[in-house]
Amino acid sequence: MGDPFVIAGIELESRLILGTGGAPSLHVIEETLRASGTSLCTVAMRRVDAATSGSIIDVIDRTGVRVLPNTAGCRTAREAVQTAALAREALQTDWVKLEVVADERTLLPDPLELLEAAQTLVARGFHVLPYTNDDPVLARRLQQAGCVAVMPLGSPIGTGLGIANPHNIELIVSEAEVPVILDAGIGTASDAALAMELGCAGVLLASAVTRAQDPVAMATAMARAVEAGRLARLAGRIPKRFHAQPSSPTEGMAVL
Amino acid sequence: MTITLNGSKTDVADDITLAALMTELALPTRGSAAVVDGEVVPRGLWTGLTLRQGQVVELVTAVQGG
Numbered sequence: 051m052g053d054p055f056v057i058a059g060i061e062l063e064s065r066l067i068l069g070t071g072g073a074p075s076l077h078v079i080e081e082t083l084r085a086s087g088t089s090l091c092t093v094a095m096r097r098v099d100a101a102t103s104g105s106i107i108d109v110i111d112r113t114g115v116r117v118l119p120n121t122a123g124c125r126t127a128r129e130a131v132q133t134a135a136l137a138r139e140a141l142q143t144d145w146v147k148l149e150v151v152a153d154e155r156t157l158l159p160d161p162l163e164l165l166e167a168a169q170t171l172v173a174r175g176f177h178v179l180p181y182t183n184d185d186p187v188l189a190r191r192l193q194q195a196g197c198v199a200v201m202p203l204g205s206p207i208g209t210g211l212g213i214a215n216p217h218n219i220e221l222i223v224s225e226a227e228v229p230v231i232l233d234a235g236i237g238t239a240s241d242a243a244l245a246m247e248l249g250c251a252g253v254l255l256a257s258a259v260t261r262a263q264d265p266v267a268m269a270t271a272m273a274r275a276v277e278a279g280r281l282a283r284l285a286g287r288i289p290k291r292f293h294a295q296p297s298s299p300t301e302g303m304a305v306l
Numbered sequence: 307m308t309i310t311l312n313g314s315k316t317d318v319a320d321d322i323t324l325a326a327l328m329t330e331l332a333l334p335t336r337g338s339a340a341v342v343d344g345e346v347v348p349r350g351l352w353t354g355l356t357l358r359q360g361q362v363v364e365l366v367t368a369v370q371g372g
Contacts, residue, residue, distance in 0.1 A: 139347075
């Protein structure tokens with residue numbers, strides 16, 4: 051429709067990126083991947099567990115969705131860089147969703163470790179998509195470091211609190227030269243639509259779908275919300291007014 | 307011989323290669339990766355890498371994650 055979503059030279063059909071964490075089964079993941087129409091989904095890297103049956107990679111490959119490994123759980127730049135290197139070997143992709151969190155309670159990004167990891171990974175040829183705070187200055191620094199997108203949080207991971215600081219998201223969008231992807235905090239469809247209305251190029255969410263009572267229905271809802279929000283952004287919303295403005299003609303009223 | 311595999315002391319055949327170890331564990335090639343003594347081993351080197359007594363091996367794979 052003449053509105054391509056391009057990251058690092060790759061055009062993605064859908065502006066919804068799906069995290070696969072939190073789903074009750076691989077079957078549900080496959081169903082939600084299909085229902086969401088996503089072109090890109092995240093995975094984590096963990097120790098091999100002999101008790102696990104089935105492979106998330108088989109599921110993803112079956113659906114034809116591109117894979118984006120993350121560095122979830124990493125607390126230092128060193129750990130994150132090592133995890134990205136592992137993911138590159140495992141999945142043969144240079145793309146990485148870079149997460150370096152400060153503590154388990156908030157799961158907020160540690161800005162200093164994050165920036166250091168981003169710089170190192172860019173220097174090693176990675177395409178880095180950093181999960182970052184909703185801080186316009188940090189977003190700018192990450193772009194200067196060579197990240198191919200910036201992914202500010204709406205609110206902390208898994209909270210479903212929506213977009214806590216829409217103004218900051220707008221600020222980040224207003225000066226971004228790479229796609230801004232709202233990542234984390236989405237609770238329901240209206241949050242995803244708002245992200246797009248604020249000018250984000252895409253939305254990344256996991257729990258809102260995988261932990262919904264009906265994940266497949268929610269995946270469908272999110273796909274439509276992202277599309278609706280994007281269309282509304284491009285359509286140009288009306289300015290907000292303090293007083294009412296009639297939409298029916300004020301002239302030509304019959305005398306009754 | 308004994309190596310430390312994903313944090314546990316594990317008996318393996320003497321001079322087993324990394325590739326043979328992964329086959330023994332029925333690891334899928336796609337989606338898996340290995341770290342030996344803190345270094346990520348490029349997949350092209352798995353077959354040629356002979357493990358030694360006491361080495362620390364981490365084998366990881368892609369799992370569900372946000």
